[in-house]
Amino acid sequence: xxxxxxxIIIVLLALLFGGLYLVQRHNARASQVAEIWVDGTLFKRxxxxxxxxxxxxxxxxxxxxxxxxxxxxxxxxxxxxxxxxLLCEKQGWLPGGAGPIVxxxxxxxxxxxxx
Amino acid sequence: xxxxxxxxxxxxxxxxxLTTLALALYVLEAHLPPPVPVPGIKLGLANxxxxxxxxxxxEKEAAAVLFCRILLGSLFGGQLISLLFSASGGLLAFxxxxxxKRILKPSQIWVAGVFAAMAHNLGQIFMARLxxxxxxxxxxxxxxxxxxxxxxxxxxxxxxxxxxxxxGVKILQD
Numbered sequence: 001x002x003x004x005x006x007x008i009i010i011v012l013l014a015l016l017f018g019g020l021y022l023v024q025r026h027n028a029r030a031s032q033v034a035e036i037w038v039d040g041t042l043f044k045r046x047x048x049x050x051x052x053x054x055x056x057x058x059x060x061x062x063x064x065x066x067x068x069x070x071x072x073x074x075x076x077x078x079x080x081x082x083x084x085x086l087l088c089e090k091q092g093w094l095p096g097g098a099g100p101i102v103x104x105x106x107x108x109x110x111x112x113x114x115x
Numbered sequence: 116x117x118x119x120x121x122x123x124x125x126x127x128x129x130x131x132x133l134t135t136l137a138l139a140l141y142v143l144e145a146h147l148p149p150p151v152p153v154p155g156i157k158l159g160l161a162n163x164x165x166x167x168x169x170x171x172x173x174e175k176e177a178a179a180v181l182f183c184r185i186l187l188g189s190l191f192g193g194q195l196i197s198l199l200f201s202a203s204g205g206l207l208a209f210x211x212x213x214x215x216k217r218i219l220k221p222s223q224i225w226v227a228g229v230f231a232a233m234a235h236n237l238g239q240i241f242m243a244r245l246x247x248x249x250x251x252x253x254x255x256x257x258x259x260x261x262x263x264x265x266x267x268x269x270x271x272x273x274x275x276x277x278x279x280x281x282x283g284v285k286i287l288q289d
Contacts, residue, residue, distance in 0.1 A: 109249050
């Protein structure tokens with residue numbers, strides 16, 4: 001008997017979409033505190049609701065590579081980076097998007113933390 | 116003639132050529148804009164070659180072609196850190212492929228593409244989790260695996276068609 005692999009794959013796909021939904025719901029939870037992690041340690045916590053004026057901050061240096069982060073009232077994103085793939089720039093604003101902002105080459109994570 | 120020197124040279128040249136083909140696909144793909152801005156999501160066209168070698172020839176030659184391509188691809192790509200992700204994903208995918216080769220019929224080779232892509236995404240994201248030292252990146256696991264199923268379908272079906280259509284090509288016979 002031929003194993004019906006497409007059934008297994010459809011079931012897996014359904015489970016994964018379930019997982020995706022849970023992750024999205026988790027992301028949508030109301031939090032205004034952004035955390036910037038570099039190389040496994042907490043670099044900065046920013047309460048986005050307290051931000052009155054937009055500003056940028058630079059994480060890293062020329063040698064290790066750097067990301068310029070734009071902080072605005074209520075939201076945060078990577079504005080510029082000198083990493084090779086620039087995926088962190090394209091991930092857009094937090095809160096929002098598919099999940100935390102990740103820059104793998106520079107080991108940088110921006111996530112919405114607990115209040 | 117099996118095991119003779121001439122046979123060895125023939126296999127080596129053929130596998131080198133196939134590795135070059137895989138590398139060309141890998142480099143080509145690196146120049147395409149990423150479909151989604153999530154680290155780790157890509158088409159994985161080079162895996163068509165891995166699947167082809169595994170199902171047409173044998174495990175040893177597929178491993179050689181795969182790991183030479185990963186090593187050289189990361190050197191050409193200029194991102195040494197990507198070697199870690201490719202290697203961990205590639206290793207996990209290959210281990211699963213060893214099992215799949217034993218149970219899949221020629222008409223089911225596309226399944227190997229799907230499961231290998233998912234295994235690759237799994238291996239790569241756990242390596243990313245280790246490198247980043249934080250679990251946030253695991254939030255991308257469902258998205259990565261869904262993309263793996265889709266891209267794996269593409270590469271798997273392509274490999275299956277190629278295995279059938281290229282049956283008569285002499286230099287690609289074992």
